[in-house]
Amino acid sequence: MSEATPDQNPDQQPTPPTTMDILEIMSLLPHRYPFLLIDRVVEMERRHRIVAIKNVTINEPHFQGHFPDYPIMPGVLMVEAIAQAGGALLLNEIPDRDSKLMVFTSIENARFRRPVTPGDQLRIEVTVLNWRSRAVKMGGTITVDGKLVCDATVMCQVVPRVAKKVASEATPE
Numbered sequence: 001m002s003e004a005t006p007d008q009n010p011d012q013q014p015t016p017p018t019t020m021d022i023l024e025i026m027s028l029l030p031h032r033y034p035f036l037l038i039d040r041v042v043e044m045e046r047r048h049r050i051v052a053i054k055n056v057t058i059n060e061p062h063f064q065g066h067f068p069d070y071p072i073m074p075g076v077l078m079v080e081a082i083a084q085a086g087g088a089l090l091l092n093e094i095p096d097r098d099s100k101l102m103v104f105t106s107i108e109n110a111r112f113r114r115p116v117t118p119g120d121q122l123r124i125e126v127t128v129l130n131w132r133s134r135a136v137k138m139g140g141t142i143t144v145d146g147k148l149v150c151d152a153t154v155m156c157q158v159v160p161r162v163a164k165k166v167a168s169e170a171t172p173e
Contacts, residue, residue: 018044020088028091029084030101030161034061037081038124041088049127052085058118073116078150079107082140086126086156090136094158101161105135110152120144134158 017024020041029036043051056073063071087102094100116122123143130137135157142150 050089054122075112106155108153
């Protein structure tokens with residue numbers, strides 16, 4: 001019979017991660033370049049709160065037209081970054097997440113306080129306000145250098161992911 005050390009509990013589940021790198025984020029979210037809008041998770045409290053980072057660079061395609069002489073990150077992309085950070089938190093809790101998507105159902109009280117420009121680093125903080133079996137309401141704020149640039153309340157819902165279509169076999173001529 002083996003003895004357990006005082007710090008070890010055989011029934012205890014492993015502690016979930018509190019940070020994520022880009023590969024871990026990509027394993028949860030279906031978004032890809034140019035629409036993946038979080039680069040790293042620096043804090044996470046399961047089912048409660050997440051803090052993610054987005055590094056804003058001039059290479060992002062939206063800056064070509066928004067605006068060519070004064071590049072500003074579109075506000076809608078900041079709200080999307082809030083939703084993606086929330087999705088990274090929520091999808092961790094869904095066992096069959098490969099067959100599910102997290103989609104927007106509403107955006108409330110979105111406010112854009114300061115322009116976000118290339119070189120800024122967004123700190124995206126999202127807190128769960130209400131969690132039901134398939135829908136979640138979250139409050140999000142984005143700061144740059146400690147100054148509030150965007151805040152919004154978003155609601156998301158878990159829906160089945162549409163199965164990928166398999167290319168049909170070529171028909172003989």
